[in-house]
């Protein structure tokens with residue numbers, strides 16, 4: 001299967017802070033990849049590079065077959081907080097990327113209304129974001145990202161602001177949507193179980209700068225559900241990721257003490 005995203009030999013730093021060095025990453029079309037790493041390692045920076053908000057100093061980033069400097073608008077982005085506009089209704093919020101692409105407003109709204117039932121939101125089309133629960137707002141945010149018309153979705157800790165039960169529901173919901181849409185998904189999370197449950201592959205980001213991420217394949221059979229966490233393969237992966245992160249945390253702390 002062809003690559004949807006490829007980083008080759010990428011270097012990136014902020015003034016005085018190296019983030020990536022000789023960094024390679026390949027994501028196949030339709031794959032679900034989770035990324036996990038210590039705070040401040042550069043996860044959001046990676047997403048900004050993919051979205052084209054930042055450019056690499058060296059190396060290249062390809063989306064599909066193309067090497068693109070201008071990647072803005074080529075990926076769907078779902079942030080931690082939904083960033084829905086409070087003065088726009090649910091239909092108006094979700095239709096925004098279509099309108100930006102030049103689809104006439106009326107047509108954009110019809111298309112969103114057709115989609116809403118699949119998101120359990122058909123009764124909320126004309127409501128405002130403040131009337132919806134956190135989980136519902138994140139579903140609107142996901143639909144809006146999907147309607148930006150791209151096959152690559154970047155999910156930046158999409159459920160971190162939700163309560164525990166809603167979060168579990170949303171994880172199962174996202175797995176369904178991923179299978180339904182066939183989109184390629186790249187998700188940042190701080191939650192090891194979430195990283196494993198959803199993904200085909202977990203990428204553990206280590207090092208300062210990040211050179212060779214550790215890539216772990218998740219062979220838990222699909223369809224998965226919250227109960228899949230109790231399978232022996234899951235427990236072993238959780239231990240392995242936990243050990244990697246703990247070692248990295250101590251290494252970073254001792255580097256901090258030396259500096």
Ligand SMILES: Nc1ncnc2c1ncn2[C@@H]1O[C@H](COP(=O)(O)OP(=O)(O)OP(=O)(O)O)[C@@H](O)[C@H]1O
Nearest residue numbers: 014015017019037038039040041042043044045046
């Ligand atoms: N615009 C910037 N200018 C300079 N340094 C920056 C800038 N943005 C981020 N950094 C630094 O780069 C490093 C990586 O930041 P980034 O936000 O990508 O990390 P992260 O892994 O997403 O963190 P977290 O898990 O806490 O969200 C951090 O040390 C951060 O302080």
